[in-house]
Amino acid sequence: MYTAVLIKGKTYSVMGHVFLLNQVKEIEKKVFQYLDGNEFFACKEVKAPADDPKTDEPVKEEEEPAQEAKTYTETELKDMKKDEQEAIVIDLGGDPSQLKDKSERIAYILEHQEKAGE
Template identity: 75%
Template sequence: MYRAVLIKGKTYSVMGHVFHLNQEKEIEKKVYQYLDGNEFFDCKQLDVPADDPKTDDQPKEKPSEEEEEPQQEQKIYTETELKDMKKDGQEAVIVDLGGDPSEFKNESERIAFILENQQQQEKAGE
């Protein structure tokens, strides 16, 4: 069993989970591996029996960057999708893109930031 707590920012959305500041949440192993080492999270592995065959052959260390790469792929949101989102969903996307949601006064500014940063990431990835 794995748990994660968001310790920086207001909200954070990753792999189908939406985290809110200081709220502990049970997560799957792949989410734990993705978030472990992220400065925004405090991650814990709990209750791992010593004789559990599922964990005996698994490395305890963090996966290499190569193994993490596919998980880090960002979803590209359209303007319509962003307008349909609630404020905390937009803020979670902003955090995923490395922004600070408190810097934006309204929905239009949040959406503009997300669209602009998605374009920059697409260009950087080419």
Template identity: 75%
Template sequence: MYTAVLIKGKTYAVMGHVFLLNQVKEIEKKVFQYLDGNEFFNCTEVKAPVDDSKTDDQPKEDDKPVEEEEEPQQEQKIYTETELKDMKKDGQEAVIVDLGGDPSEFKNEGERIAFILENQEQQEKTGE
């Protein structure tokens, strides 16, 4: 697994990802390779924890299931219309990308907000 953090500038869009300043995003290896060494990013390769279950049948007290640590990152924030109206265009576009949309398809703020609200509802109903 790889992560990247935008450390300079406000936003940066590359290979289907929109980065906001100081936001940690999981990325694919090819995006990592492209961004690694870019002065605007801090890129890291996150190593998977070593599986000690073969040598030790009893879990240690400080062992935590991996799902507990990763779950908050995967949770999608639900935005209200007011929050979306208070956002700048680049923030709205970042939310659209996170929802699987293409920001270039929208002509104005109203269309962006309508897309976000509609897709959030659909994801809540399907449990994604």
């Protein structure tokens, strides 16, 4: 198992993962290899105990789709901070720098999460 933490910047999206500042995130080996050595990340390999045959990987596989399938309401989005909204925009394949303000980010998320759910 591998983990990465964004230590510089606000958000970073790579290979289907969206990182928020100081958030520890489990990643695959190929993502680890890509990010290891990047000054914006602290990456490490976490060894599972030798006597414990189960790993966290199956749990992660169950968690990720639920997180991607989350449908946000307009009220939830209005209560979020800018960087949280931007992370969702990135998850939906958008570019937050193209959206001028909070209302545009919310409109983008509401529209694109409907398309992603279809």
